[in-house]
Amino acid sequence: MIEKNFEPQILAFCCKYCAYAAGDLAGSMRLDYPSNVKIIQVPCTGRVDMLHLLKAIEEGADGVYVAGCLEGECHFIEGNLKTKKKVAAVRKLLVEAGIAADRVRMFNLSSAMGPRFAEIATEMTAAVRRLGPNTIRKVDIAVKEKMLT
Ligand code: FES
DSSP states (O other): OOOTTOOOOEEEEEETTTHHHHHHHHHHTTOOOOTTEEEEEESOGGGOOHHHHHHHHHTTOSEEEEEEOOTTOBTTBSHHHHHHHHHHHHHHHHHHTTOOGGGEEEEEOOTTOHHHHHHHHHHHHHHHHHHOSOHHHHHHHHHHHHHHO
């Protein structure tokens, strides 16, 4: 069930060589994409650790994604392939914790794919909106409210 007035907070770790550049291109092309997505530039997706993804969810992000170079085109040879495995491991951990795996995803694109960048941001926002708010955040808010009363 889609919660009314729910605006997901989504973090995107974007490789500066591809996804971040594609985001710039999307901006130059004046393509619309949801403002729900907050971008963090990384030198390569290989720099993104499992802890970054888990911490983001723990801190209340409703969704997190990593966007890296196309497979075989990482400037650091296989940073994106390594992170693909990290994302898969995090998704598995989320399921074990009773959290929807689709809150964390990975995408690959080139710097020339501005429209794809906008499409990914839109697709991720819609998917997370369907999932509803991050339950960890909900629990945290409920606990804090209880402590204040
Ligand atoms: Fe882009 Fe490694 S340099 S994912």
